[in-house]
Amino acid sequence: MKRFTLFAALVFLSGAAGAAEKAAAPSPFQRSAALFQSKCAKCHTVGRGDRVGPDLKGVTERRTREWLSGFIRKPADYLDKDPEAKKLLEKFNGVRMDVPGLSSADADGLIDYLETASAGGAAGGTEESALAEDAPEERITLPEEGRRLWVPGLAGAFLLAAGAALAWRTAGGGPAAVLAVAALGSLYWSAGGRARHHLLGDQQGYEPAQPVAFSHKTHAGTLGVACLYCHHGAEKSDVAGVPSTNICMNCHGAVRKAAGQAGPSPEIAKVVAAWERRADPKGPRLEWVRIHSLPGFVHFSHRVHVNNEVRCQECHGPVQTMERMRQASSLSMGWCVNCHRLAPGAAPTHWKRAGGPLDCAACHW
Numbered sequence: 001m002k003r004f005t006l007f008a009a010l011v012f013l014s015g016a017a018g019a020a021e022k023a024a025a026p027s028p029f030q031r032s033a034a035l036f037q038s039k040c041a042k043c044h045t046v047g048r049g050d051r052v053g054p055d056l057k058g059v060t061e062r063r064t065r066e067w068l069s070g071f072i073r074k075p076a077d078y079l080d081k082d083p084e085a086k087k088l089l090e091k092f093n094g095v096r097m098d099v100p101g102l103s104s105a106d107a108d109g110l111i112d113y114l115e116t117a118s119a120g121g122a123a124g125g126t127e128e129s130a131l132a133e134d135a136p137e138e139r140i141t142l143p144e145e146g147r148r149l150w151v152p153g154l155a156g157a158f159l160l161a162a163g164a165a166l167a168w169r170t171a172g173g174g175p176a177a178v179l180a181v182a183a184l185g186s187l188y189w190s191a192g193g194r195a196r197h198h199l200l201g202d203q204q205g206y207e208p209a210q211p212v213a214f215s216h217k218t219h220a221g222t223l224g225v226a227c228l229y230c231h232h233g234a235e236k237s238d239v240a241g242v243p244s245t246n247i248c249m250n251c252h253g254a255v256r257k258a259a260g261q262a263g264p265s266p267e268i269a270k271v272v273a274a275w276e277r278r279a280d281p282k283g284p285r286l287e288w289v290r291i292h293s294l295p296g297f298v299h300f301s302h303r304v305h306v307n308n309e310v311r312c313q314e315c316h317g318p319v320q321t322m323e324r325m326r327q328a329s330s331l332s333m334g335w336c337v338n339c340h341r342l343a344p345g346a347a348p349t350h351w352k353r354a355g356g357p358l359d360c361a362a363c364h365w
Ligand code: HEC
Pocket: 036, 039, 040, 041, 042, 043, 044, 052, 053, 054, 056, 059, 063, 068, 071, 072, 079, 085, 088, 089, 090, 092, 093, 094, 095, 096, 097, 098, 099, 102, 110, 250, 251, 254
């Protein structure tokens, strides 16, 4: 876990390859920036608004260096005794900042980092690129969700209704009723029923209930947590992976209720229960329902796409707005191939390379 957060931090900071070389000899500033990303960024931003904790932009102006250093090293002491800290605790719903023992050199470095980042310096907004915030004009695979096949559906319904009327006159009630039902079915299909029923293998729009009401809108949208923070596999392997409860507990160790809730959230309690009894084979597990799934004879790799700067949202749709996760794209062969056909001029400019393989063996082996 530690190794991963540091790795993710370095990637956020460098935004590209070259992370490895930079990691070889980081300056003290880079070290503090990485420390911030790994220990603090899950709860704080610098200049992008409050998250779990307050926006830290300009904090070095509102507080003295001594106060900051003390608070960062021993938040618990301050939260118990210091009047300013108590006020913050109240404002942030009783969530207690909790960071494991930092040295005073670490704290000094972090304060320098906060000062520079507040002034719009180097690493202020770098997580943003990892979150790949909406850039609709650059999104090329339009999530076809909600697309209604009005023309063929209505034409079909019309023909069937006409057939029913004709059958009523010539063949009697039985065949007419069959055709009338088919006409109604076709109307339903064209008006959106299609999104709920699927031809074999087509899972577009699939939106199953999950064991915990986990919201990407809250986590990836409002709180601005980077996709790779939870799905770190996407960058270095074929599969993106769904996070283990450890990752949830990085925050839910402290966060037990959502804004506006009077008592602890029952949904978060399920996460905590799964984590607390993780060693117990009979304990509760979070068994997430798998949504996206290609047939076994197709080879797909996240790593190649993600390292080419193809954004998650270009394939998965506006995930950061989804209360419940759903499959936004069809994942059909045509969908893959149409994107691979895009010539450099037509492809989004943020990609490193346009054009993917079209030969059968690239995807089928
Ligand atoms: C688990 C979430 C969490 C983590 C991790 C975290 N903080 Fe906080 N932080 C908070 C919360 C919440 C507050 C508001 C006080 C409270 O309720 O505990 C806060 C308050 C602060 C404040 C005071 C802000 C002000 O306006 O005066 C500073 C400074 C701060 N944090 C720095 C850090 C640094 C540096 C790190 C990383 C070493 C860090 N925090 C890690 C949640 C967190």
